[in-house]
Amino acid sequence: MTTAHAQEEPEVVEDVFDGLATGVEVEGDGGADGSIVRPWDPALIRVSTNQFSLRNILDMIDEGSLELAPDFQRGQVWKTEQKSRLVESVLLQIPLPAFYFAEDSQGKFRVVDGLQRLSTLHAFARKRGEGFRLKGLEYLDENEKTFTDLPLQWQRRIYNTQLVVNVIDPTTPSDVMYDIFKRINTGGTPLNAQEIRHCMSRARSRDTLKTMTSMSEFNTATNGIGGHIRMNDREMALRFAAFWLLGMDAYMERPAMDLFLERATELLDNAKELPDSRINDLYEAFRSAMSNAHLVFGEHTFRKWPEGVTGRNPINRALFEIWSIALAPYTPEDLERRRTAIVAAARDRMTHDIEYLDAITASTSDRRRVEYRFQAAAEDAKAGA
Incomplete structure (x- = not known):
């Protein structure tokens, strides 16, 4: 852990759309400019x-x-x-x-x-x-x-x-199609990544994400962000589904968040590869993750909350993915007993660990930063055990 005692707390910037705050923190994804970075065979287009x-x-x-x-x-x-x-x-x-x-x-x-x-x-x-x-x-x-x-x-x-x-x-392969989509979507206000995935996906994945973001547990944990105008709620649910279904090893094989979430969307749309019973398991895990996270962090769930800060910051997507996955397996009784210790560990890390702060703030898709923040959340979730 790299301490940050002398460091000034990085500014939290809330995303704004059409002049209104969205309730979600701007994510620094480190140069994700929508350009094609993989050497596609032109014959595939x-x-x-x-x-x-x-x-x-x-x-x-x-x-x-x-x-x-x-x-x-x-x-x-x-x-x-x-x-x-x-x-x-x-x-x-x-x-x-x-x-x-x-x-x-x-x-x-x-x-x-x-x-x-x-x-x-x-x-x-x-x-x-x-x-x-x-x-x-x-x-x-x-x-x-x-x-x-x-x-x-x-x-x-x-x-x-x-x-x-x-x-x-x-x-045309779906990942090539996705890159084409990013290049040409210029009319009106350009679509963001999740809006593109929504337009490209089928009914099954759309219905799954809608069900997840309509859950009362999700809206309690996120202060009612379901139905978000930029589909940030759907992206957060998809991130949980991706890491819960595919796992960290799958991300490390091809460490690019867009590719990972595209793959998860295709999986959700494939009833043969992912039967309805597995979708139901996903729902239950997500419901537990949301209620557990709110049980531990209350109004600061999925938000930066370093020591000395009392106000509520906007939701941070990187914190959403790591804490939802980290807390999903635990029982409410266990977390209730250890809540104070978990919160103290998490806030200490947000205050003093520069590497962790970087991992949830900038270049958030970088493989090392993804791996570090997941490991950190898993460790902090065990605090007081």
Whole structure:
């Protein structure tokens, strides 16, 4: 342990989205800039370019052959004026940037880039009573109108609009597809890593993570972070699932957090490799981990809490992964007896151990830092035994 008596406590920075604090600490991942760092064979990247009418695409959405990532909340942050000006651009016949779809082996498509634009156009043209009225148009005198209020020629113009769509072939490996996704997702506010995984995943993993983050134990431990607008809650649940199902050795084989979480997502989606009984075991372990963590740390659960600090910091994802895994196996009775000793050990480490502070603050995906912080939490969880 490297002591930090003379060191100034590193500043805790809370992530902000759309001007609002998210309740989660910014994670310093050490240069995770989204660039492709593995030497892919260019032959593995297969993308074809097609043209679809907007009517055709909206029909595909309605029939379920084009998925708009159900339960994805980010699209709701677009203001009505932003949505209206997208519709106005279509009416003015201004070409929209190309869309990217990923095709799966069953011939179904998922939106890789353009999710917010398609969600907006679908809401306006197809949801009718649940849609929105145009507002703040700059060039057309159609404010306060819904799709059905528009003249028929305007409705036809929307439906006949031709969209350029780049389709990623299903034979493209998922990790290559993920890197393509990171490179091209530029529209609106760029998606973060978990939002990308959500858009690329199937219903089984999405439902699993939703169930985990809807648990009362999770929301008690995290002060109600379930339903997080940037899906930080889903990422935290996925991190637990990844380390609980795959283990530290699997991470050390390919020490990159994105790759590790992609692998865990694929596992959750594979009913043959991960049967429902194992999912139920995961739920029980997660429920125990959340209730145990809150039992020990109370309102400071998964947050930096060095000695001398009384205020509550935002949630730290690295602390979430290590303490949820470390505390999951214990009984509440055992932890209740040793709670004071565990808290003292954890706070002492957060105050004096520079290596530990680095491991939960910066370059958090580095193999040595991941290994060190997990070992540290496992040791501190035994305090008072």
